[in-house]
Amino acid sequence: MAGAPERRFFFGRARRSARPGETLLDALARGGWPALQRSIRYHRPRGPFCGVGYCTGCLVRVNGRPNVRACRYVPTDGDRVATENSWPSPRFDVLGAIDFLFPHGIDTLHGFVRPRWATRAYHRVVRRLAGYGAAPEVGRTPPTPPPPPVRRTVDVAIVGGGVAGRAVAAHLAHGGAHPLVVDRALAPEPVAGGELLASTTVTFLPAPVGTGDHRFTLLGFEEPDRGVEVTARTVVLASGGYDAALLFGGNDRPGVVTADGAFALCGRDGRRPFRRAVVVGGGDRVGEVLDRFGDAVAAVVAPGGISPPVVRRASDEGIPLYPRSRIRSAAGRGRVRSLTLEPRGGGARFVLSCDAVVLAHRRLPTSQLLFQAGARMEWRGGPGAYYPVLAPSGETSVPGLYAVGDVAGILADANERAAERVAAAVLGAPASGEEPLPRVALEGPNELEGYYRELASLPRSGRWVACACEDVLLHEVEEAHARGYRGIEVIKRYTGVGTGLCQGRYCLPDALLVLSILEGRPAPEVGYITQRPPAVPTPLAAFAAMADSPTGPEGA
Amino acid sequence: MNGPTRSAYRVIVVGAGIVGLYTAYHLARAGAGPVLVVDRGFLSSGASGRNGGGVRQQWETRATVRLARESVAAYRRFGTEFGYNVWFRQSGYLFVAETEAELARLRGVHELVVSEGLPSEVLDAAAVARRVEGIAPGAVVGGTYLATDGTLYPFPAVWGLYEAVRALGVEVVLGVEVLGVEASAGRVAAVTTRSGRVEAPTVVNAAGGWSGELSGRAGLAVPNVATRHEIFATEPLKPFLDPMVVRASDGLYFSQTMRGEIVGGITLRDGAGVAGGMPSSPRFLREMSRALVRLVPRLGSVGVLRAWSGFYDDTPDGFPVIGEDPRCGGFVHANGFGGHGFMLAPAATLRVARAAMGEPIDLDPALVSPARFLSNDRPPSVERLQLG
Structure with missing residues (x-):
């Protein structure tokens, strides 16, 4: 890549450039913290949050195409990039006044019914506020028809090209198989002994029962809109995990990012879009954050304890630690400027000044495809999330479907053994009655649940955003409960939590804990959310280009 | 318990x-x-x-038109009667026809609906194009439009x-x-x-x-007979489409909700019965996306957010x-x-x-x-x- 020319594009009227291999978000972050979006209901300022293509914080318009995730787009020469959903700009948006005018939120469930003669006017106004990007311009799209879809029929497909997926691929290649690795990364490294397909898998279906067909169908797309269809006899899911969100006042402010998001914003050249970050968490993930940009970390704050390696590491670098702390609110107009904390054991509230809050307190499994495939899932109380029920071989309840790595909840030091076992099973080795591998704790206590339980009885300040994509506030979830609605499926439909672009990845895990506390029953009884395809928003054009009679089964 | x-x-x-x-x-x-x-x-x-929230009064039989008309009146007062806003937006149902024969059938519906005192209109292709900005040229020969039909949040x-x-x-x-x-x-x-x-x-x-x-x-x-029907919603967009659009030939329908999502489905004749559950199929994602992009090409780059299905209870x-x-x-x-x-x-x-x-x-x-x-x-x- 060295020596390749920079790509020049327009950002509004300004000329910008991207270095080879840089995403649009990367390129925009070089000019400081990118202000790209406003929230959908209250037009609160929003910035990049997740860094991995799920949230709404970096949606921009590229060449007339709406809702392009800047973190998932590699600019090409002459691109025209524009911001959307704000006027005149995301930094100064006139509609931002809504946030001040309605400090308790807007109740669209009960409000706007009187007077009846104003109905049409209400509809017009509310409709105009909704939506992210404008529809693609007439006549401009598609400038060229989408490329023909990619089709593969293989024996083994591995979904996810991270450490776990590659370990399985290596073992399979060693055993003489030629696996297909489907990876979401924009420019993934090649896989030795296997084929690599850069694609996001969005729909995953096991073979229909009773048809004698034992193949899986995976539909996906390669950015921006090339359809991908894979038929495989065996699928190994190694989709990994992601960093969770956290509930506190102002938790949606620009500058509050997940660790994934912070990594996406820090260039390979050592550039940092922040200098004094507060890192939230106390485990291994915090260690990874310190490895990458410890020089820009002002403090480590943990809702629970902080692990000895992180303590050692932080003291070496002189970074102050605040274990067992309650995060009350993030303040700052636009971007976050400070974080208000208090010790959980009692003591005075204090304020840390900062220019970013990096959430590294909790990794969650990227399990959407497992739910979609109908694999049996179980609640694991330690991390507080659903994981697949696994045989010692790594096979899920769906024959021919295996899971490894973070999505399976296998502990990091057992990953290599897990990969070996899965590969052996896929290659047809007879099961030898092995012991199950060490996985994340099945039984609680879940640290975060205890933390939220304490917070439930305390007064709150600032907006506690329960669902950032749909701008649903935490008190709306509590009100739905107070009105007698029970279970996460009903609360989702009542409040809109989990119905936005991230497909609930950043709101449902915490909503589940909060509801479990409110309803006074364990999280698995509060339920889980049916994962609906596609796992990631997929362009109509990619689906439209799929074959008429796909090689795989048709679903049910 | x-x-x-x-x-x-x-x-x-x-x-x-x-x-x-x-x-x-x-x-x-x-x-x-x-x-x-x-x-x-x-x-x-x-x-x-699980439904798309459409409420229309264009039907082929008088009894149904009358029931629907009464229901429209009920949904208009739902907010004041029940204290919940269903966002019933009367921005019309637009039935589009690809052939003259289909248009003739829609005209029959139109005449019945008009005889019940409802303001149905017959539109030519140009008038349809004004209501569905970006519709593929030549895709339809015309349609019928009833402005008091609409959509709501179920x-x-x-x-x-x-x-x-x-x-x-x-x-x-x-x-x-x-x-x-x-x-x-x-x-x-x-x-x-x-x-x-x-x-x-x-x-x-x-x-x-x-x-x-x-x-x-x-x-x-x-x-x-319970028949499974599938439906999808796209990412929310700024408002660009007012009516619910329905194509008579294949049952393609879509509208833009208050939140800005395009919600729609298409009739696929496949598995009946509740035993099969409510999965979504690749076939639906393909057929629906294809039909929608062919009719309104500019939507090709819009992202499908989620698909789901439910049962029609058919007689x-x-x-x-x-x-x-x-x-x-x-x-x-x-x-x-x-x-x-x-x-x-x-x-x-x-x-x-x-x-x-x-x-x-x-x-x-x-x-x-x-x-x-x-x-x-x-x-x-x-x-x-x-x-x-």
Whole structure:
């Protein structure tokens, strides 16, 4: 890549450039913290949050195409990039006044019914506020028809090209198989002994029962809109995990990012879009954050304890630690400027000044495809999330479907053994009655649940955003409960939590804990959310280009 | 374990969807006595939480047009009556035709609708293009448009009715399946549920996609068939499309919701029956995306956010089943709405409630009574506009 020319594009009227291999978000972050979006209901300022293509914080318009995730787009020469959903700009948006005018939120469930003669006017106004990007311009799209879809029929497909997926691929290649690795990364490294397909898998279906067909169908797309269809006899899911969100006042402010998001914003050249970050968490993930940009970390704050390696590491670098702390609110107009904390054991509230809050307190499994495939899932109380029920071989309840790595909840030091076992099973080795591998704790206590339980009885300040994509506030979830609605499926439909672009990845895990506390029953009884395809928003054009009679089964 | 608090009720309504809850509402308002609503799932888990929210008055038969017209009036006042905003936006239903023959059929609908005093219009291709900006040139020859049709949000309607019936003293038990219906001397006596036996002289079958199964369990077979239909929603966009668009040839329909999502589906004739569950299929994602992009090419780069499916409770003649079963006194049907329960419920359930109280109803029994399936006569009429 060295020596390749920079790509020049327009950002509004300004000329910008991207270095080879840089995403649009990367390129925009070089000019400081990118202000790209406003929230959908209250037009609160929003910035990049997740860094991995799920949230709404970096949606921009590229060449007339709406809702392009800047973190998932590699600019090409002459691109025209524009911001959307704000006027005149995301930094100064006139509609931002809504946030001040309605400090308790807007109740669209009960409000706007009187007077009846104003109905049409209400509809017009509310409709105009909704939506992210404008529809693609007439006549401009598609400038060229989408490329023909990619089709593969293989024996083994591995979904996810991270450490776990590659370990399985290596073992399979060693055993003489030629696996297909489907990876979401924009420019993934090649896989030795296997084929690599850069694609996001969005729909995953096991073979229909009773048809004698034992193949899986995976539909996906390669950015921006090339359809991908894979038929495989065996699928190994190694989709990994992601960093969770956290509930506190102002938790949606620009500058509050997940660790994934912070990594996406820090260039390979050592550039940092922040200098004094507060890192939230106390485990291994915090260690990874310190490895990458410890020089820009002002403090480590943990809702629970902080692990000895992180303590050692932080003291070496002189970074102050605040274990067992309650995060009350993030303040700052636009971007976050400070974080208000208090010790959980009692003591005075204090304020840390900062220019970013990096959430590294909790990794969650990227399990959407497992739910979609109908694999049996179980609640694991330690991390507080659903994981697949696994045989010692790594096979899920769906024959021919295996899971490894973070999505399976296998502990990091057992990953290599897990990969070996899965590969052996896929290659047809007879099961030898092995012991199950060490996985994340099945039984609680879940640290975060205890933390939220304490917070439930305390007064709150600032907006506690329960669902950032749909701008649903935490008190709306509590009100739905107070009105007698029970279970996460009903609360989702009542409040809109989990119905936005991230497909609930950043709101449902915490909503589940909060509801479990409110309803006074364990999280698995509060339920889980049916994962609906596609796992990631997929362009109509990619689906439209799929074959008429796909090689795989048709679903049910 | 939750369960009914009493051992006997005046009426048991099976199904807490829009039809069951609205029926309970009318019953409670009429002072019917103790009413129980029982549902196997959670609120809005069935078709009432899965439909596209369309409410139209363009139908091929006068009886349906009238029911729909009455329902439109009910949804207009829903907010003030129930305190929940269903965002019923009357921005029209636009039926589009690809051929002159289809347009001729739509003209027939238009004439009937106009004769009922509704402001339907016939549009040429250019007028259609003005209402659907970016429609592919030459894709349609024309269409019909009724400005007072519209779309709403289904969920708040369920919440509003749920709270209203409970305030009126109706008991709603969720997560309890009805296993059977007991009769004695040709009359309903009780239902058996997973949480016990409950007596009532009247049982209303408002079980939507499961109603055929329930009637069967009561020994009162009806030809209702549950058909799985799929639907999807895209990422929210700024408003660009006002009407609900329906294509007569293949049942493609789509509209843009208040939130900005394009919500739509297409008719695929495949697996019937509730046993298969409610999965989404690659075939639907492909066919729907293809049909939509061909009709409105500019939408190709828009992201599909989620797809889901639900059941239409279809009857052979396209009319719902409303009224007491002639084979068993007190067993009242409120089903067979063929995917249009939401749009017809307010008016249709007024009749259901009357039938449950043993009062006469003003619907032609030859069209809606379950008795029509018991004779060998040909149906007097068929409603074939079972789209969108």
